[in-house]
């Protein structure tokens with residue numbers, strides 16, 4: 001047991017978008033990934049469905065960690081490593097990005113003095129270490145002080161807060177190596193048409209109707225459907241191989257998104273499994289990826305969508321509202337190229353202090 005694990009270590013709890021996590025400076029954690037992961041399991045209280053002995057919120061969306069440091073990359077100010085900590089299972093995975101926790105990374109970097117605050121707003125260039133993709137985040141810092149309060153509402157979060165604008169570049173194939181890792185806009189698995197796509201998050205897109213549901217169910221209704229869960233698992237296990245992810249039984253990716261025609265003025269309606277638990281909304285890069293999918297001709301979802309005017313934001317409807325995503329896509333090339341994507345989130349500093357990992 002290292003001494004870092006027995007004495008406390010600095011930790012900030014933040015809500016980023018519709019997720020919540022523990023933010024650390026990389027230098028405050030053990031450098032050895034195995035030692036670091038053991039420590040984080042104790043910090044979050046994993047494995048335990050209630051995470052009663054740790055900071056985790058007993059849900060994958062509240063069992064997340066951001067590890068932040070100054071970047072050596074010439075085009076980035078900050079490096080951000082995202083770690084998904086299991087709830088029931090003692091897992092710590094770096095195989096996916098998290099665009100929601102990303103919303104807190106810029107403010108955290110300012111809070112910890114890694115980046116100076118601008119007089120009106122601050123722009124931080126962030127390298128997402130999990131994939132090497134770049135994100136730029138911009139948030140208000142009037143008078144050089146972060147202002148977390150504001151009028152921006154994010155579906156799935158009560159109240160309003162200051163806008164955190166996220167711009168993504170190089171997310172195409174971030175995890176799988178290419179936007180359409182199977183080489184096709186559409187494949188068939190278990191007799192069902194799917195689109196396997198990765199624009200920052202590996203996602204299997206399926207028409208809800210093909211799985212015998214409407215696609216407008218509540219997350220609780222979807223969670224109660226054991227047959228659906230089995231079919232989703234079967235699809236993602238096969239898709240994992242096709243998407244060059246290998247055996248994904250214990251991995252958090254690919255996610256599966258069920259799509260249906262929009263009902264709330266957006267472009268498409270979604271219900272997402274992360275990877276088997278229904279999401280109350282949808283992940284940031286998950287939404288970016290699904291928006292990209294439905295823009296491409298021939299994909300599952302393209303014909304179900306009500307596409308906005310070219311250049312307008314794509315409204316991705318989800319169980320608790322809508323996430324509007326801007327996608328700059330060049331479909332004239334083969335395969336199509338995504339130049340950038342952008343959206344708005346909010347973040348909140350919840351707590352700053354010292355966490356005491358349990359010692360054994």
Ligand code: NQM
Pocket residue numbers: 018019060061097098099100101201252255274282283284285286287
């Ligand atoms: O897709 C959930 C979330 C996420 C990840 C998940 C995320 C993203 O809602 O970028 O933000 O898909 O596990 O935070």
